[in-house]
Amino acid sequence: DIVLTQSPALAVSLGQRATISCKTNQNVDYYGNSYMHWYQQKPGQQPKLLIYLASNLASGIPARFSGRGSGTDFTLTIDPVEADDTATYYCQQSRNLPNTFGAGTKLELK
Amino acid sequence: EVQLVESGGGLVQPGSSLKLSCVASGFTFSNYGMNWIRQAPKKGLEWIALIYYDSSNKYYADSVKGRFTISRDNSKNTLYLEMNSLRSEDTAMYYCANYGGYSELDYWGQGVMVTVSS
Numbered sequence: 149d150i151v152l153t154q155s156p157a158l159a160v161s162l163g164q165r166a167t168i169s170c171k172t173n174q175n176v177d178y179y180g181n182s183y184m185h186w187y188q189q190k191p192g193q194q195p196k197l198l199i200y201l202a203s204n205l206a207s208g209i210p211a212r213f214s215g216r217g218s219g220t221d222f223t224l225t226i227d228p229v230e231a232d233d234t235a236t237y238y239c240q241q242s243r244n245l246p247n248t249f250g251a252g253t254k255l256e257l258k
Numbered sequence: 259e260v261q262l263v264e265s266g267g268g269l270v271q272p273g274s275s276l277k278l279s280c281v282a283s284g285f286t287f288s289n290y291g292m293n294w295i296r297q298a299p300k301k302g303l304e305w306i307a308l309i310y311y312d313s314s315n316k317y318y319a320d321s322v323k324g325r326f327t328i329s330r331d332n333s334k335n336t337l338y339l340e341m342n343s344l345r346s347e348d349t350a351m352y353y354c355a356n357y358g359g360y361s362e363l364d365y366w367g368q369g370v371m372v373t374v375s376s
Contacts, residue, residue, distance in 0.1 A: 185362040187303075194353055194369055195303065200362035238303055242361030246319050247293075247305040 150174045150241050154250035161258045165227040168253045170239035172220045183243035186215055186224045189252075190235045198237075199224060231257065260284040262354050262367035269373045274344055280337040280354030280367055288312075288332035291357035294339045296350035297369075304350075307339065308357075322348075344374045 151173045160166040176183045182202035187195040197206040199215035202222055212233075214225045226233055234257060239250040266278040280292070294307045307328040308317045316328050327340040337354050351369040358364035 181360065183361060185360075187363070189303075194366040195363070196366070197358075197362055197364055200358060201360050206362075206364075240303070240305075240363065245308065245317050247308075247361070249303040249305065251302045 149246055150176065150244055150248050152239050152241060152248055152250035154237075154239060154253045156251065157254045157256065159256045159258045160226075160229050162231060163228045165225060166229050166233070166255055168224045168226075168237050168255070170217075170222045170224070170250050172222075172241060174244075175219050176241045176243035177219055178243055182218045182222070183241055184215075184217065184222045185240045185242065187238045187240065188233075188235045189238065195238065226255075229255075229257070260356075260365045262356070262365055264352065264354055264367045264370035267352065267370035267372045269375065270344055271376050272345060272374055274374075275340070275342045276344065276372060278339040278341070278352055278354075278370055278372070280339075282335045282337065282354075282356070285356070285365075287330075287335040287356075291361075292328075292330060292337045293355050293357065293363060294326075294328060294337075295353045295355055295363070295366075296348075297353070298347075298350045301350075309337070341372070344372075346374050348372060349374050 153171045184202045186199040189195040203215045236252040261283045264280045306319045309328045325343045329338045353369045355363040355366045
């Protein structure tokens with residue numbers, strides 16, 4: 149199984165940039181696409197897709213969110229951070245089955 | 259508007275069975291692969307099962323293989339998860355989600371809670 153590693157928590161001030169990393173133990177690229185996706189989950193809610201294929205913004209997601217990376221190293225950036233962005237962020241790979249998730253990064257405001 | 263609505267959860271004893279449903283609307287259900295993902299209390303997300311759009315292939319996480327069965331009825335726009343031999347470690351919120359064009363989990367239901375306890 150592909151293992152995804154995320155740092156557990158991050159504290160950022162309002163209006164600043166938040167960068168969340170996700171590292172995999174195997175390459176998740178395939179035919180020019182990186183099969184890495186990002187989700188936001190607020191307390192008591194279901195996860196919501198933010199970014200697909202490493203860098204593509206999902207429908208309705210504000211441009212403050214962006215993703216980059218390839219191979220085994222990926223980042224999700226929120227710039228600028230707003231109060232509503234307080235949540236846990238998960239990366240997920242769909243290169244192989246079983247699809248696997250990172251443990252999540254909890255974003256808090258300073 | 260895409261909607262996925264799960265039902266069928268509850269409190270059950272270890273060793274018992276339960277069947278979850280997920281009713282889809284707002285998109286052409288029969289065109290998309292569907293997944294079940296679970297989240298134990300205060301824990302992360304765990305993918306547990308996938309079914310292709312036409313039921314031709316089904317895949318399971320090792321943690322549920324042989325005990326859980328995913329199925330779908332495209333005429334009813336409904337996804338199912340039959341869970342047998344339930345264990346305390348199956349206690350979780352269960353979500354259904356459809357695959358998008360690149361195997362991303364595009365839309366998620368609100369989840370249904372399953373508690374396995376004596």
